[in-house]
Amino acid sequence: MSQFFYVHPETPQNRLINQAVAIIRNGGVIVYPTDSGYALGCQLENKQALDRICRIRRLDDKHNFTLLCRDLSELSLYARVDNTAFRLLRNNTPGAYTFIFKGTKEVPRRLMNPKRKTIGIRVPDNAIALALLEALGEPMMSTSLILPNSDVAESDPDDIRDKLEHAVDLIINGGFLGEQPTTVIDFSNDTVEIARQGAGDPEPFL
Numbered sequence: 001m002s003q004f005f006y007v008h009p010e011t012p013q014n015r016l017i018n019q020a021v022a023i024i025r026n027g028g029v030i031v032y033p034t035d036s037g038y039a040l041g042c043q044l045e046n047k048q049a050l051d052r053i054c055r056i057r058r059l060d061d062k063h064n065f066t067l068l069c070r071d072l073s074e075l076s077l078y079a080r081v082d083n084t085a086f087r088l089l090r091n092n093t094p095g096a097y098t099f100i101f102k103g104t105k106e107v108p109r110r111l112m113n114p115k116r117k118t119i120g121i122r123v124p125d126n127a128i129a130l131a132l133l134e135a136l137g138e139p140m141m142s143t144s145l146i147l148p149n150s151d152v153a154e155s156d157p158d159d160i161r162d163k164l165e166h167a168v169d170l171i172i173n174g175g176f177l178g179e180q181p182t183t184v185i186d187f188s189n190d191t192v193e194i195a196r197q198g199a200g201d202p203e204p205f206l
Helices: 014-025 047-057 072-078 083-092 127-136 157-164
Strands: 003-006 030-034 037-043 066-068 097-102 118-122 140-144 170-173 183-186 193-196
Touching (some): 003 014, 014 030, 014 127, 047 140
Parallel strands (some): 066 118
Antiparallel strands (some): 030 037
């Protein structure tokens, strides 16, 4: 049975954030809020936790995972980013965007797209997510909480509890979140491509 934390969406309680981070570091899988709905997260290097997430979502090895970062200071360690792309990200993060880059050797191979060797990068505009990342001190492996037979991320933490309380270690209730997928910007080729238009304004990248 998972734990269930009520965390304030604007001023997250440090005690609960630290408990959540301890669960992540101990190999746990958590459900937490972002600026684009609820997501599943685990420690970057933990293969067993990643396997659990894949079972929950019924994902195959072609899925594009995302590294959730607190800011851009970690970017060059995990993604191949040129100066133009870095300036665009600096001016438009945090926000409801997912950026696709070629991954570096620091990214575990199981997280990268097997053919394109790409990885998604996010800097979320959500106080709870940012507090988790600050306390964790490293990026978190993340994927939107889109359950099998659905095409939108879960938005109601009570519904999530009914569905997943035996499948994850922690559910963070940060309030009801509307359906608002990220805008996906692909920097992995020589050109900038809007791969999906969502909540983030694509105009700065056109």
